Amino acid sequence: MSGYLCIHWAITPEIAPRPLINCNRCGGVKAYRCSEKFRVNANGKRIDVWLIYRCIDCDNSWNFGILERCNRRDIEPALLRALESNDPALARRHAFDVVALRSRVGRVEEFPDVTVHKQRLGDTGESATALELKLGLEMPTSLRLDRLLANGLGISRSRLQALEDRRLLIIDPEGARALRKPARDGATIRIDLVAEPDRQAIISAAGG
Structure with missing residues (x-):
C-alpha cells in the first residue's frame, strides 16, 4: 500500500x-x-x-x-x-x-450539482503510483459515481470504465454497475495508475 x-x-x-x-x-x-x-x-x-x-x-x-x-x-x-x-x-x-x-x-x-472538498491523507505524493479515494457525503446525491470521478480526476467516463474492466479501478463496497450508480457515502475507490502516462496530472487533480 x-x-x-x-x-x-x-x-x-x-x-x-x-x-x-x-x-x-x-x-x-x-x-x-x-x-x-x-x-x-x-x-x-x-x-x-x-x-x-x-x-x-x-x-x-x-x-x-x-x-x-x-x-x-x-x-x-x-x-x-x-x-x-x-x-x-x-x-x-x-x-x-x-x-x-x-x-x-x-x-x-433531484439535482447532481455538488461541491467537493479534497483533503490529502498521509505523506505519499510524487512517488505515488495509485490513488485511494474515500468518499464522504454530507447528504445523499443523485450524481453518478463515474461523473463524480470524471470531473474530479479530469479524465473521461469511458476511460474510467476501461480501468474498471482491466481491474485497475476497484470500488468498495463493490456492486454491479457501481460506476453508473449514485456516489455512496463511505465508498472507497482504488485506482492503479502505474501504467498511465498522465499519472501525475490525475493525482494532482484528485487533490494530491
Whole structure:
C-alpha cells in the first residue's frame, strides 16, 4: 500500500430535491423549492411542525410534515429551539430527505450539482503510483459515481470504465454497475495508475 496516495473527498450537494406538486394557483404540476423555514403550531401541549416549500413560479406554499401532534415534553428542548429558530442545518437535513419526500408526494426532482472538498491523507505524493479515494457525503446525491470521478480526476467516463474492466479501478463496497450508480457515502475507490502516462496530472487533480 506504500504506493497509494489516500485522499478524502467531502461531497456536499448544492441544490435540495424539489417535490413536484399540483399547484392550485398555476393550474398544473410545478416544482417546489424549500424555503428553509419551519412552521411550528402549538395547540395546548400538542405540537405540529412543517417545513415550508414554495412554488418556483408563483410562490404558493406547501407544507412538508415533520412532526404531527407530538407532546411538547416528548421533544428535546434543543430540537424545539432549532425548529422555532429555523436552524439552517436542520432545515437542510430535512430538505435532503428524498425518501421522506417521495413517500409524501411521489415525484421528486433531484439535482447532481455538488461541491467537493479534497483533503490529502498521509505523506505519499510524487512517488505515488495509485490513488485511494474515500468518499464522504454530507447528504445523499443523485450524481453518478463515474461523473463524480470524471470531473474530479479530469479524465473521461469511458476511460474510467476501461480501468474498471482491466481491474485497475476497484470500488468498495463493490456492486454491479457501481460506476453508473449514485456516489455512496463511505465508498472507497482504488485506482492503479502505474501504467498511465498522465499519472501525475490525475493525482494532482484528485487533490494530491
